[in-house]
Amino acid sequence: MNEYSRKILKVPTYTLLREQDISKQPVLDVRNLGIDFGGLTAVDSFNITIGPTEISGLIGPNGAGKTTIFNLLTGVYQPTRGSVLINGIDIKGMPIHKVNRLGIARTFQNIRLFTDMTVLDNVKVGMHNSIHCSFADSMLRLPAYFKSEKMSNEKAMELLSFMGLADEADVKAGSLPYGIQRRLEIVRALATNPSIILLDEPAAGMNPSETAELMNQIRRIRDTFHIAIFLIEHDMNLVMNVCEAIAVVNYGRIIAKGTPEEIRQDPAVIEAYLGREEGKA
Amino acid sequence: MQIIQYLINGISIGAVYAIIALGYTMVYGIAKMLNFAHGDVIMVGAYISFCVTNYLGAPAWVALIAAMAVCTVLGIVIEGLAYKPLRGTPSLAVLITAIGVSYFLQNAAQLIWSSSPKSFTSIVTMKPISLLDGQLVITGEVLVTVAVSALVMVGLTLFTGKTRTGKAMRAVSEDRDAAQLMGINVNRTISTTFAIGSALAAVAGVLLCSTVPTLQPTTGSMPGIRAFTAAVLGGIGSIPGAMLGGILIGIIETFAKAYISTQLSDAVVFSVLIIILLVKPAGLLGKQVQEKV
Numbered sequence: 001m002n003e004y005s006r007k008i009l010k011v012p013t014y015t016l017l018r019e020q021d022i023s024k025q026p027v028l029d030v031r032n033l034g035i036d037f038g039g040l041t042a043v044d045s046f047n048i049t050i051g052p053t054e055i056s057g058l059i060g061p062n063g064a065g066k067t068t069i070f071n072l073l074t075g076v077y078q079p080t081r082g083s084v085l086i087n088g089i090d091i092k093g094m095p096i097h098k099v100n101r102l103g104i105a106r107t108f109q110n111i112r113l114f115t116d117m118t119v120l121d122n123v124k125v126g127m128h129n130s131i132h133c134s135f136a137d138s139m140l141r142l143p144a145y146f147k148s149e150k151m152s153n154e155k156a157m158e159l160l161s162f163m164g165l166a167d168e169a170d171v172k173a174g175s176l177p178y179g180i181q182r183r184l185e186i187v188r189a190l191a192t193n194p195s196i197i198l199l200d201e202p203a204a205g206m207n208p209s210e211t212a213e214l215m216n217q218i219r220r221i222r223d224t225f226h227i228a229i230f231l232i233e234h235d236m237n238l239v240m241n242v243c244e245a246i247a248v249v250n251y252g253r254i255i256a257k258g259t260p261e262e263i264r265q266d267p268a269v270i271e272a273y274l275g276r277e278e279g280k281a
Numbered sequence: 282m283q284i285i286q287y288l289i290n291g292i293s294i295g296a297v298y299a300i301i302a303l304g305y306t307m308v309y310g311i312a313k314m315l316n317f318a319h320g321d322v323i324m325v326g327a328y329i330s331f332c333v334t335n336y337l338g339a340p341a342w343v344a345l346i347a348a349m350a351v352c353t354v355l356g357i358v359i360e361g362l363a364y365k366p367l368r369g370t371p372s373l374a375v376l377i378t379a380i381g382v383s384y385f386l387q388n389a390a391q392l393i394w395s396s397s398p399k400s401f402t403s404i405v406t407m408k409p410i411s412l413l414d415g416q417l418v419i420t421g422e423v424l425v426t427v428a429v430s431a432l433v434m435v436g437l438t439l440f441t442g443k444t445r446t447g448k449a450m451r452a453v454s455e456d457r458d459a460a461q462l463m464g465i466n467v468n469r470t471i472s473t474t475f476a477i478g479s480a481l482a483a484v485a486g487v488l489l490c491s492t493v494p495t496l497q498p499t500t501g502s503m504p505g506i507r508a509f510t511a512a513v514l515g516g517i518g519s520i521p522g523a524m525l526g527g528i529l530i531g532i533i534e535t536f537a538k539a540y541i542s543t544q545l546s547d548a549v550v551f552s553v554l555i556i557i558l559l560v561k562p563a564g565l566l567g568k569q570v571q572e573k574v
Contacts, residue, residue, distance in 0.1 A: 074462055076458070076462070095461075095466070095468075096458075096461040096462060097461050097462075097463075097464050097465055097466045097467065100461070100462055100463065100464035101464050105462070105463070106462060108459070112456050112458075112459040113459075114451065114452050114455045114456060114459070114460075115455065116451070116455060116568075117448070117451055117452070117455070121448055121451075124445075124448055125448050125449065125451075125452040125460065125463055125465070126463050126464075128445060128448070128449055128452075128463060128464055128465050129464045149443075188463065189463075191463075192463055192464050
């Protein structure tokens with residue numbers, strides 16, 4: 001049983017909120033989201049509300065539209081219908097870098113680190129908007145530059161040690177083993193100072209012990225930074241243990257929402273994953 | 282001794298090509314486009330410097346700064362008006378537009394300054410240094426050109442390696458979408474790259490015309506194409522590659538002029554381009570891109 005699970009309350013919109021999040025504004029509020037590619041509806045009527053310190057999961061069979069949903073939430077795709085509110089602000093029509101500044105960061109299913117840059121520089125790219133030092137300052141090497149450089153170094157190293165990557169700081173990101181690259185992507189996302197991070201299959205390609213470590217890290221991230229986490233994952237053990245609320249999608253639509261226990265027993269979910277049993281209508 | 286003299290001259294003209302090639306390579310690395318108008322920005326830079334010294338009587342350093350300022354603005358305007366609307370379109374569309382911008386600049390220069398060549402006064406006032414009883418002459422232009430290009434190279438390396446904007450540039454160059462999702466304004470980063478590249482083009486223009494003192498609207502086009510060859514030779518997208526490629530092309534060109542034929546020197550330079558593309562398509566210092574089958 002999840003040691004972090006708390007009393008989960010049902011609210012009328014069928015959203016699961018942690019007790020401490022109830023009176024607060026949700027970090028992510030998605031209403032009736034939908035996108036069509038040509039004539040094909042990839043996502044439709046997608047609704048979800050995520051509280052400020054909630055760990056939620058998004059599961060579904062391959063091709064169900066999970067990554068498309070992440071792309072809609074981060075502004076990579078413009079939705080055909082519906083709206084996405086991050087910390088209460090509608091992201092409609094915003095350029096991608098501005099959406100990120102509202103407080104949403106992500107990792108990628110197929111790792112997309114800046115492979116030619118060092119681990120430390122990858123994190124510093126994530127901190128791009130938190131370093132305030134003008135072009136002239138850095139060119140003229142003014143004290144302000146050194147000060148901000150020192151501060152950003154310290155913060156980046158802090159984040160790296162948090163995920164156990166401090167020893168790798170000067171290594172080129174591309175030369176790291178796969179599992180460590182995945183962790184570095186999380187650090188880089190955290191460096192943007194988000195209020196919610198989206199993890200796209202964080203355990204993909206990890207062995208069981210790495211996955212177990214990742215589960216602890218996901219909880220530690222929430223408890224240390226007080227941020228929400230929304231993750232796509234095929235590893236059911238991870239999803240069922242870490243997530244407090246789960247949404248299941250199939251063919252671009254939500255077919256079930258609830259606590260891990262509810263999802264485990266939901267007939268629609270079982271059908272989507274295992275197919276319909278013969279003889280039952 | 283003659284051969285050393287050729288080598289020195291080759292390095293000198295090569296250093297100019299290197300500065301031009303840096304502009305090509307940075308823009309290619311970050312915006313993923315070949316800015317064929319880059320050579321003509323050099324010409325504009327040289328004309329501005331020419332006007333400031335000849336008509337306003339300002340000292341050389343004022344002329345250089347004016348040229349850099351005008352070219353920086355020109356670079357940003359060209360990018361914003363001609364290339365930015367084409368972001369996300371096939372690279373061929375951008376390439377054709379770049380060629381269009383190149384012709385536009387040449388013809389605009391012809392309208393403003395007429396097509397008759399102007400004789401450019403060198404901005405370098407240093408006396409030539411004679412070595413070994415006059416067997417070897419190193420002109421002030423050679424020294425200044427080499428020193429400036431070394432300075433530019435060091436400056437750019439520090440800039441891309443150490444500063445926040447430089448890191449953003451490297452990030453955009455590696456993965457534009459991921460960089461955007463990390464909160465980096467890609468449009469602004471590309472614009473900055475054009476600004477830096479064009480300021481360097483102004484420097485190159487002034488140095489080029491100080492070495493080869495005829496200035497006309499087509500002055501920039503051949504050096505621009507040679508510098509493009511240099512960028513490909515060194516590995517397009519790579520800053521040290523552009524530097525190495527520029528120097529090599531300068532030396533090859535000078536030796537070809539001296540020992541083969543003046544008329545054939547460009548043929549030799551472009552043969553080098555063809556050979557490089559056949560043998561080592563990624564260039565000398567370029568990264569080998571693994572093609573997934």
